[in-house]
Amino acid sequence: xxxxxxxxxxxxxxxxxxxxxxxxxxxxxxxxxxxxxxxxxxxxxxxxxxxxxxxxxxxxxxxxxxxxxxxxxxxxxxxxxxxxxxxxxxxxxxxxxxxxxxxxxxxxxxxxxxxxxxxxxxxxxxxxxxxxxxxxxxxxxxxxxxxxxxxxxxxxxxxxxxxxxxxxxxxxxxxxxxxxxxxxxxxxxxxxxxxxxxxxxxxxxxxxxxxxxxxxxxxxxxxxxxxxxxxxxxxxxxxxxxxxxxxxxxxxxxxxxxxxxxxxxxxxxxxxxxxx
Numbered sequence: 001x002x003x004x005x006x007x008x009x010x011x012x013x014x015x016x017x018x019x020x021x022x023x024x025x026x027x028x029x030x031x032x033x034x035x036x037x038x039x040x041x042x043x044x045x046x047x048x049x050x051x052x053x054x055x056x057x058x059x060x061x062x063x064x065x066x067x068x069x070x071x072x073x074x075x076x077x078x079x080x081x082x083x084x085x086x087x088x089x090x091x092x093x094x095x096x097x098x099x100x101x102x103x104x105x106x107x108x109x110x111x112x113x114x115x116x117x118x119x120x121x122x123x124x125x126x127x128x129x130x131x132x133x134x135x136x137x138x139x140x141x142x143x144x145x146x147x148x149x150x151x152x153x154x155x156x157x158x159x160x161x162x163x164x165x166x167x168x169x170x171x172x173x174x175x176x177x178x179x180x181x182x183x184x185x186x187x188x189x190x191x192x193x194x195x196x197x198x199x200x201x202x203x204x205x206x207x208x209x210x211x212x213x214x215x216x217x218x219x220x221x222x223x224x225x226x227x228x229x230x231x232x233x234x235x236x237x238x239x240x241x242x243x244x245x246x247x248x249x250x251x252x253x254x255x256x257x258x259x260x261x262x263x264x265x266x267x268x269x270x271x272x273x274x275x276x
Contacts, residue, residue: 035245058246075225079208082147094159112153162196226251
């Protein structure tokens with residue numbers, strides 16, 4: 001009887017998991033399907049799920065109208081550039097807070113996290129003026145700085161959590177063997193925290209890739225990433241849903257593939273230290 005109940009629970013849990021997964025994935029599926037519709041089919045009522053006239057015309061128009069590779073390269077530069085800078089700053093910061101805490105460490109972490117609660121529009125004007133006067137508008141360096149600072153609190157918090165799970169005795173043994181702080185970080189701490197660092201990198205890349213507010217307000221052409229590429233299909237004449245869906249599909253495809261192939265590493269990193 002107990003075995004039968006256990007089996008029923010597993011089946012129910014599995015079905016519930018598939019249902020939740022489908023509900024989360026359905027908007028993406030609908031967007032991809034809409035990208036293969038004509039504009040007329042995209043607005044049809046009731047909506048047509050599979051039985052419609054399939055066409056790749058929207059992708060051809062998107063390629064002719066916009067330089068997709070230019071925007072994709074900008075997204076890669078901004079996402080991985082801001083992630084690299086964030087790691088250079090966050091790893092030493094998380095190390096000092098995890099292994100040399102002070103009375104203010106907890107307050108500092110909470111203060112850093114509280115900055116994420118501020119609406120970005122609240123500081124748009126001063127940042128825009130600083131970028132304008134500093135010649136940073138529509139530049140890779142300017143956007144990398146903004147995205148790095150925007151995501152730094154999350155990166156520090158994640159690395160701090162992972163580093164706290166590493167026994168201090170190992171680092172003390174390395175110091176007794178003559179390891180400097182730099183060698184301790186590179187040769188001792190980093191290899192032990194690879195899962196946590198990898199998941200932090202993946203999460204930061206995804207956040208930077210999806211950043212839209214700052215990219216739409218601080219770029220025009222030269223450093224415009226894929227988020228600007230998508231927004232260009234919103235016009236005063238209205239939204240062209242089929243073409244917008246095609247542009248959105250092209251924009252999310254690289255990061256979706258990256259997340260798919262690195263999901264095991266991401267899950268491993270997010271659960272790092274959770275099970276002893």
